[in-house]
Amino acid sequence: MSSPALLFQNLRWRLFRNALSVLLSQSWWRVATIAYSCALIWAFLFAVSWYGFHQLKTQPTWRIPLNGTLIEYLFDAFFFTLTILLIFSTGIILYSSLFASSETGFLLSTPIPDDQVFSYKFQGAVAFSSWAFVLLGSPLLLAYGLEVEGIAPWYYYAVVPLFFLGFLLIPGSIGALACLFIVNLLPRLRKQLLIGLIALVILGGIVWMVVWIRQARELGFGSRTWFESLLSEVGFLGGRLVPFHWVSRGIKYAAMRRPDLMAYNLGLVWSYGLFAYLVTVWLARKFYRRGYNRMASGGALRQRFGGHWLDRLLTWPLFFLDEQMRMLIVKDFRAFRRDPAQWAQILIFLGIGTFYFLLMRRFYEQDIGRSFKIGISILTLIATSFLMCAYTGRFIFPMLSLEGTKFWILGLLPLDRSRLMMGKFIFSVLGCLLAGEFLIVFSNLMLGMAWLVVVAHMLAVGLLAVGFSGLSVGLGAVLPNFRETDPSKIAVGFGGTVNLIAGLMLLGVVIITVAGPIQLLHARTPETAIPIAEIPWFVWVSLPIGILAGGLATWYPMRIGLRNLRAMEF
Amino acid sequence: MIELIHVSKQYGNKPAVKDLHLTIPKGELFAFLGPNGAGKTTTIKMMCGLLFPTFGAIRIAGFDLETHGEDARRRISYVPDTPFLYEKLTGREVLQFIADMYHMPKEHSARRIQQMIDLFTLQPFVDDLTQNYSHGMRQRTVFAAALLHEPEVLIVDEPTVGLDPRSIRLLKDVLRAETKRGATVFLSTHSLDIAQELSDRIGVIHQGRLIGCGTLDELRHSAELHGTLEEVFLKMTEEEQKPAPAATPEGAFAPA
Structure with a gap:
């Protein structure tokens, strides 16, 4: 073989063929699930x-050729x-x-x-x-x-x-x-x-x-x-x-x-x-x-890393946790903020969010119809939920896998393995709740939605924040990929795909059962304020279903994840 | 074969290697010793073209690594302390990839691959994916790949870590055989007994500076100590580490 291009082409083909053959021989249903999801x-x-x-x-109003x-x-x-x-x-x-x-x-x-x-x-x-x-x-x-x-x-x-x-x-x-x-x-x-x-x-x-x-x-x-x-x-x-x-x-x-x-x-x-x-x-x-x-020798021989004000800032909202748990959370955060490939993507996420919510603020200034506002309000909830789902899938799910070959260090520590998972879970919930609730309250208030809608949306975001975190941390422990060091590749692998599908299903269930009925009710009634006594039965029936779905999505993956983590040998 | 001409390397403002001047002729096994962080791996990475010297030049078989890197690297095989293997290739496919990379003719490559498989006893696992290999199996495969194209220069960084006694014995035999074939071996190691047993010459690097270079007897002479390599090494690096005499307020140096 003379050309390096051909050499690499051959290498890529062999790597693909072997990887596929391993995947098919170990679990063909993984390939089928990925293909089905796509x-x-x-x-x-x-x-x-x-x-x-x-x-x-x-559409008569558009009619665009x-x-x-x-x-x-x-x-x-x-x-x-x-x-x-x-x-x-x-x-x-x-x-x-x-x-x-x-x-x-x-x-x-x-x-x-x-x-x-x-x-x-x-x-x-x-x-x-x-x-x-x-x-x-x-x-x-x-x-x-x-x-x-x-x-x-x-x-x-x-x-x-x-x-x-x-x-x-x-x-x-x-x-x-x-x-x-x-x-x-x-x-x-x-x-x-x-x-x-x-x-x-x-x-x-x-x-x-x-x-x-x-x-x-x-x-x-x-x-x-x-x-x-x-x-x-x-x-x-x-x-x-x-x-x-x-x-x-x-x-x-x-x-x-x-x-x-x-x-x-x-x-x-x-x-x-x-x-x-x-x-x-x-x-x-x-x-x-x-x-x-230059990359290898541009900086100091041994770059000194130490505490950062961001680490200290993170420890404040974690005051209710013990020292051990706080340190585990700060460790994950440090690893994240020292990886430019990771936080650069968060900045892109933030950029997309800023675009969207700036648009919301402008809608508030527009004289747009009430039905339009209600539609935009539910769209905002869906967009926020999608962002949370993408964030947990991309950044939280790979966290346990990223411990990789160093897992034995944590495995040998005198601490219960459930604390490893809880640390990551709290880290995820905090991030989602802070960003998600702020965005949803802010946009709903800007659109002038009724308090009941605001509360329903807050509840939905809360359930999803906890549910997505439970799914990502739990499934991250059930389907870890210790061989891969690139988090984006872990996120798009089999485990990441399962996590994404489960997350999207949860998103649909929670929005339909928790926010949907209230939104419908709000659309039906001409006034913005709805007395609690007038809330119809279907709201009271669907609400617990959503809460149950959120709870299940948190509890069950965490439970099986913990069982898997405890059984793991390092 | 290997020439390091007043080579210095800085990471930012901090020097890692200082004015390293060294020539290693064809067929010599040169052991490179030094404490952790002395600059061994930085020197090796410069010799493989992964890093460029801040000052000075490196030549392999007469080819300057900065200006004629491909020609120089064609003559080198490098076995790092944590070698890379494609996890989703079998050992045989790895060897074939290396053979193709060095443009080895088909028949010759097939013969050499079989020779390497026999030499390193890879037969029981050579058709398994390397992701399932133990450390010893990986190391043997990496050495087989490194020697496949019969390099003129073999650069090895910490080859014996994690190997069992039989594999270490095999490795020693292989390195000796390589020098007999005419290859130049540059061996960086912490294992002083291997250096003492195998090397023609030994270089000791400490805090980026070559503080001793020669045969064991020459090093003993320079350290003014007639002991084992371990004793000589400890004395040389200890002397270098002694703190400078404290300066008096007037700026003159107080007696130690």
């Missing part, structure tokens, strides 16, 4: 997209968002796989050229960061093809993956370039630079949102003019030199049976994608090893 999510997204496109086309400019703007916004997210996720994944993985340490000591090692890791990072977007984007584009006027031709479905693949190279390359730039030029300030960049993106988004909502107020919220104005706001994204605009136009032309223009845009996407990739790999040949050296 299919379920895909089907749901497809149904929502199809319905959405159908509404845009047929699906082969017009407005749809192009919509796709521009979609691919622009995708670009930003892919830049960040590829950059973060590459950072850890290029500079903190033992595999790259091994490969860099071999005669394989640096650019080949880089492209091997780059392809892995892009594939890993984009698979979720494939799951998200493919139902949307398939639904568009089926709903567009005259139904898209066969080659539309064949060419969409090609557009997507070519497009992935561009944000992936930008993320990789940013990663190389940060590591090579600013090794001592990389943490600050990363925070600054994320803050800048969030700030830019907030400014744009403020301007956009001010215009929406003038044009009438929800009107067609407003929608057109909204899409023209993202018109700047549709410049002739912007790559994701070529994707939007190419896909639209494919749907409109214009193969000549489709091929032109596909050519543009691929040529620029490959050019960006080549430039990145060329720069990696010059700067990757240099960056590796």
Whole structure:
């Protein structure tokens, strides 16, 4: 075998084949569950997209042609968002796989050229960061093809993956370039630079949102003019030199049976994608090893880490716990805050939350209808719950697995193993409760919802905070992955998928039984205040079901998790 | 074969290796000793091209590691203290991957793989995934992979940790055989008896500085002590560690 590219391709294939064969021989139902879950999510997204496109086309107030400019703007916004997210996720994944993985340490000591090692890791990072977007984007584009006027031709479905693949190279390359730039030029300030960049993106988004909502107020919220104005706001994204605009136009032309223009845009996407990739790999040949050296030797020989004001801040709300438990919680928090790949994602989570809740504040200033407000209020509850579910799945579930090979240290400590789980559980509940309850109270008050709705939402968030934490900590102990050191890979593995599905089911049950009936009641009654005596029977029946579901989701996984943890040998 | 030319390495402002000047000829087994944190692993990482010297240069078989890294690394095999193995590959697949990486012709690679399997007695587990290997099995596989392409320079960091006596014996035989073949072996170890038994020359590094280099007799002479390597090593590193005489208020040094 002469080419390193072929060598790596062969390696990847062997690794995949062996991993799959182990997985199938040990538990084929794990593979089946993952496949089933993906299919379920895909089907749901497809149904929502199809319905959405159908509404845009047929709703009398909208009647937007699906082969017009407005749809192009919509796709521009979609691919622009995708670009930003892919830049960040590829950059973060590459950072850890290029500079903190033992595999790259091994490969860099071999005669394989640096650019080949880089492209091997780059392809892995892009594939890993984009698979979720494939799951998200493919139902949307398939639904568009089926709903567009005259139904898209066969080659539309064949060419969409090609557009997507070519497009992935561009944000992936930008993320990789940013990663190389940060590591090579600013090794001592990389943490600050990363925070600054994320803050800048969030700030830019907030400014744009403020301007956009001010215009929406003038044009009438929800009107067609407003929608057109909204899409023209993202018109700047549709410049002739912007790559994701070529994707939007190419896909639209494919749907409109214009193969000549489709091929032109596909050519543009691929040529620029490959050019960006080549430039990145060329720069990696010059700067990757240099960056590796700077990362390894940029700081002090032995960096001193000590207490931090954030650790002390965390210990305050834990005053009711004993010293041992507090120390366990602070240990987890320290490990988390010292890993930039971890907290950078929290910042992204916070950014998304800020966008949403800023929008809420503006809705308050709008003269929007009561039914609209009620709808927004329940949507806010769902969004908050989704954020909590994603947070616990991504950050809390892998915590026990991350103890990994060091588990024996904790295992030999003179403390009951239940305290390990309780420490993580309290850490998770505290984070979820503080953020979730604040967001839900704040948004409901802004929307002027009745106190009963506020209480119901608070109860739902409380139950979900405790339930998600119980599920993530409990299932984290039932289905740990001690071999993996990357928390994001633990979160998307089998255990993480089971946890996500269980979390989403709990989310549905709690919202339907705890918040749903009150919301319905509030929508029915014209007044904002509902006396307790007038609360109908169905509310009193469904409420305990939700509370029971929340309690079960906490108690049962924790119980079986603890049983599993106690039986574990280290 | 290995030339370290006034090599210094700094982590930020802190020096890890100071002005290390050393030449190791072809076919020599050089033992590199030093207390924890003395700069052994930093030196080894520079010799493999993972780190660049802050000052100075390193040449392997005449190739400068910074300017002709690929040519230099083609001649090296590096066995770190915590070696990496692809968990989802079998031992045989790991060996095949290494053979392909070094562009070994198919027939030659098949023959060498079988030789390594026999030499390190990998046959009972070579077709199992490496994730199921014990420490000893992993270490034997890593050595088989390192020697597969017959490197001109073998750099080994703490190879005997966690190995049973039989494996240590095998390792010693293999290292000796490698030098007989003409390979240069750079062995970093805390095991002084292995260094004493195997090495042609010994280098002692302490606080980043090479404080002694030569045969055991030369080291004894330099330390003015006719004892075992352990005694010589302890005396040399102890002398280096002695605190500097306290300065008097006038700035002159008080007698110790």
